[in-house]
Amino acid sequence: MLVASSLSKRFPVGRPRLFARARRPLLHAVDRVSLAIGAGETVGLVGESGCGKTTLTRMLARLIDPTEGRILFGGEDLAAIPAARFARHPARAAIQMVFQDAEGSINPRFTAFEAIAAPLRRLRGLRGAALAASVERAAERCGLPKELLGRFPHQLSGGQKARVGIARAIATEPTLLILDEPTSALDVSVQVVILHLLAELRRALGMSYLFVSHDLNVVRLICDRVAVMYLGRIVEEGPAEAVFRSPAHPYTRALVDSIAIPGQKRAGARIRLTGDPQSPIDPDPEACRFHGRCPRGEALCGRAAPPEVSPAPGRRALCHFPLLEPG
Structure with missing residues (x-):
């Protein structure tokens, strides 16, 4: 349904210097990312803070313009439409976002x-009446009582405000819903209720989801596929269960090893990351972004960009030395 190809977003850093010939440094927030979302599919997007998840979702939602790349939706390249004009584009109703x-x-x-x-x-x-009927229908779908529609945000609980945000997003009956950590600010008990609501809405309305979250257990539970980001790049992608069961990229393995499972003791050695992440400002294009933290890294990783490998059908990873065996 949506295909993003070689999407990049770079931000200039520092103040421009008068009469300076050298160009300003660039922060590579998203770098050559390609991602596809199928009709009725839920794709999870995971990675540590600062890896570029929110910037990517804001480009896909057409809230900011990419530096380069394409976003094909319904046969049209939405990246060619400036974000300022997209607010009134017909596709705006079809792509909606639920904010964190x-x-x-x-x-x-x-x-x-x-x-x-x-x-x-x-x-x-x-x-008039058509508007009121549509608002009440969206609120009902999200479990928001009619008597709460006249209240202001400060008069609503956290869960009720989350329902308002979801109802607003589905009111136009979109085909793609982008969810940027929609439950992270809620109590655990409320999170469960909202996740059940999102699952029911997906089944009832046939929407596709791009679900951004730090909670890997939630991603594993509700997503069909998962994409793992690190320093602006997608380093692994594939079916959620296969990626969590047998990660191909060492960074994905480290994320999976960090999942806490109550009442269970982890078998085998965990991957523990050491060192500091590389700077996203003008990174070396001929080096792996994970080099310096990767427990499997060798000298090759610091002088050659990692190739894309396919450990199994429908899976891809950027790594010189992928983990090809389960565990």
Whole structure:
């Protein structure tokens, strides 16, 4: 349904110097990322803080412009449409986003009804009774009682604000929903309820999800495929169960080893990462981004970019020395 090809986002660093001939350093937030999302599929995006997950999702949602690359959606390259103009593009209704901070993403001057109604007015042109009916239908789908629609954000609980954010996103009946850690700010008990809600909405409405999360247990539970990011690049991708059961990239293995399983003792040695991450500012294109922290790294990794390998059908990893055996 959506295919991103060689997407990159680079930010200039520091102040421009008057009459300086040298170009400004560039922070490579996302670097040559390719990712596909199928119809009705849930793709998980994982990686440590600062790896570029949010920047990637904001490009896919067309909230910011990529430096280079393509985003094919419905046969059209959305990357060629400036983000400022995309707000009124027909595809805007088809790609919606649920933000990490439910409270911060809702206008404090809007009631819950007005927050859900805003995209319907702008993108669907609804007014009057048709607008009210659509808002109430979206709220009902998200388990938000009708009597709460007149309340302002400060009058709602964390879970209720999360439901408002989800109802606003699904009100236009999108085909792709991008979820940027939608449960990270919620209590554990509320997280479970919201995750069940998202699973039910996906089945009922047939949407595709791009699900960004730090909680690997949640990703393993609800995602069909998973993509692992490290310093702006996707270092491994494949079916979620296969990637978690038998990681091919050492970084993925380290993430999987960090998953806590209550009541179970981990068998075998864990991969522990040492050293500091490389700087994302003008990184060496002829070196592996994971070099210096990788327990399997050799001199080759510091002087040659890792090749893309396919340890199994439907899987890919960027590594000179992939883990090809289970465990």
